[in-house]
Amino acid sequence: MxxxxxxxxxxxxxxxxxxxxxxxxxxxxxxxxxxxxxxxxxxxxxxxxxxxxxxxxxxxxxxxxxxxxxxxxxxxxxxxxxxxxxxxxxxxxxxxxxxxxxxxxxxxxxxxxxxxxxxxxxxxxxxxxxxxxxxxxxxxxxxxxxxxxxxxxxxxxxxxxxxxxxxxxxxxxxxxxxxxxxxxxxxxxxxxxxxxxxxxxxxxxxxxxxxxxxxxEGKEHELPVKTKAKPPRPEFRAAAIVAGSGEHAGKVLVRQRPATGLLAQMWELPHLLLPKDKAGWLAEHAPKEQGELAAMIGQMLEEDTGLLIRPRSWFTDADHIFSHIHWKMRFYLADLGEASGMLEEVASAAEYAGIAAEAASEYNVTDKLASHYRWIGLEDMETLPFPNLFLRILKQYWE
DNA sequence: AAAACGGGGGT
DNA sequence: ACCCCAGTTTT
CATH class of the missing domain: 1.10.340.30 (Hypothetical protein; domain 2)
Incomplete structure (x- = not known):
């Protein structure tokens, strides 16, 4: 033929x-x-x-x-x-x-x-x-x-x-x-x-x-030829489920991600990337032994949000694998310290300094990001879009 | 050309 | 554990 x-x-x-x-x-x-x-x-x-x-x-x-x-x-x-x-x-x-x-x-x-x-x-x-x-x-x-x-x-x-x-x-x-x-x-x-x-x-x-x-030719299992993808790189991240108090009692603190990049415009629990040298701690130590790490995370999240965040206990660990990144996450339950500032103050501080924050790609610039934070209850999950990872954790929290 | 960009189901 | 899916955009 x-x-x-x-x-x-x-x-x-x-x-x-x-x-x-x-x-x-x-x-x-x-x-x-x-x-x-x-x-x-x-x-x-x-x-x-x-x-x-x-x-x-x-x-x-x-x-x-x-x-x-x-x-x-x-x-x-x-x-x-x-x-x-x-x-x-x-x-x-x-x-x-x-x-x-x-x-x-x-x-x-x-x-x-x-x-x-x-x-x-x-x-x-x-x-x-x-x-x-x-x-x-x-x-x-x-x-x-x-x-x-x-x-x-x-x-x-x-x-x-x-x-x-x-x-x-x-x-x-x-x-x-x-x-x-x-x-x-x-x-x-x-x-x-x-x-x-x-x-x-x-x-x-x-x-x-x-x-x-x-x-x-008996080659149907060999074709097509395709080079295999690189495995995702690991990232260790620590997150907090911050319980509100006073008028925010029963709610938790969430934030919206930036307009570009990974999970753009989606909502999430506040978390941060651990530096490589600190990340080892998370991998090598049981959650209970990590009071020191928890304290560090609280402090870093404070700097991020402007709130006095106090991690109280380990909640859960979760892996989430994207095509190119493997998030190894540790979630802490946290609440607000005595002298905690109101979120409104944080928001206005953000507005005040927002001009300079354009170049920030991560959540390490306090001033701009605070206005993206919000207290939400279970019912708010029906309107705000979350990646599955955080959806699961939040549902588990409210169970 | 290579990397960024999600998440789940099949084997 | 690894592959890949009715791919596109950015670097």
Whole structure:
């Protein structure tokens, strides 16, 4: 069989297969470009099963571009809580605002305009253009790179950006006339359901195994080639659950993270990065033996918040692993010392000195950050967005 | 080109 | 324990 025929076999059989077995997913209800857009952003580095409940909630709360554009950012982040990569949510809303302002609320049927939206890269551009508008653009994600690497026995490292570019050209050449949306989804559906990373289900499931080069050469388990990621670096952090008193009785102190960087704009319990030389203590000593460390943490948190914070006892330890950082955290229960200042004083001090704090990337500049602190009760957790790590700890605290 | 950027599920 | 997921942005 000629190469051309093998390619046509692939496209034809895959498309037919998809139209038979495609899953009934919420974003396949219709081709509303906004619905496609939201789904594609949520699906970035996130499994279908994880996305489904978030997608339904999100579309219910923000049914249109306009509804999303007009919503408070905190509400959008709250809907994204636990889904990860929170800049996706903020970029999506920025995109909705751009579509509202520049395109009258209509997602444009134009590649360059779509590609210009925040959070929309090469993959998502192709996905929106093909699925919503049936334009013949490739949409190459991890699934597609795996499927095509195997079918065509491509040995290029799929971790390299240049590999994605070359696979995009190949994928574009395979799109059947007038069926871009279905074909691109077929490619991904095959990768998700059959041509899986660990144990590809060639037989009896794969509609194109007959001419799959990797399988014919017995290399379906070796492909695709991908360099493995660096392990996350460890960071030791100490946190405090500060119980309020007086008018703040029953509440705890939380703060909002900066507008950029890790977990941007999310809320958290106050904590700090231990210097490398101190970090060893946390690793090597039982929590009970660490009165000295606790005292140090109280002092550092005092400097951070402007409050007189007194750690009283160890609460729990928790590990939280991001892609690139491994947080090893120790939580202390704390309360406020006798001469504690009011939060209002702290806030005004922050306002007073806020001008100089622009460059601070961590929470080591007292003046600017204090205004980001807030006392909250259990009921406030339903409005403020927290990363799962802190959500778990706070629920445990209020149990 | 490499690192930053979450969190969870599969094996 | 390790892999990877319907990736994008920043450095």
């Amino acid at each position: 000629e190469r051309q025929e093998v390619n046509e076999f692939f496209s034809t059989e895959l498309l037919a297969w998809y139209r038979q077995i495609k899953r009934d997913l919420p974003w396949r209800m219709n081709r509303d470009p906004y619905r496609v857009w939201v789904s594609e952003i949520m699906l970035q580095q996130t499994r279908v099963d994880t996305v489904i409940p978030y997608y339904n909630t999100f579309m219910n709360k923000f049914p249109t571009v306009k509804a999303l554009a007009e919503a408070p950012e905190t509400e959008v982040l709250k809907c994204w809580e636990g889904l990860g990569y929170y800049s996706r949510a903020r970029n999506l809303q920025a995109g909705a605002r751009e579509v509202t302002e520049r395109y009258d609320g209509i997602v444009p049927d134009d590649k360059a305009s779509v590609a210009g939206l925040k959070g929309v890269g090469p993959y998502t551009t192709g996905a929106i253009m093909s699925i919503a508008f049936n334009r013949p653009e490739p949409a190459v994600d991890g699934n597609v790179m795996r499927v095509l690497s195997r079918y065509f026995c491509l040995e290029d490292d799929i971790a390299k950006p240049s590999t994605r570019v070359s696979i995009e050209k190949l994928a574009a050449s395979l799109i059947p006339e007038g069926a871009a949306g279905d074909f691109n989804q077929a490619l991904m559906e095959l990768g998700a359901l059959v041509c899986t990373p660990k144990s590809p289900g060639c037989l009896p499931s794969c509609p194109v195994m007959e001419h799959c080069t990797a399988r014919l």
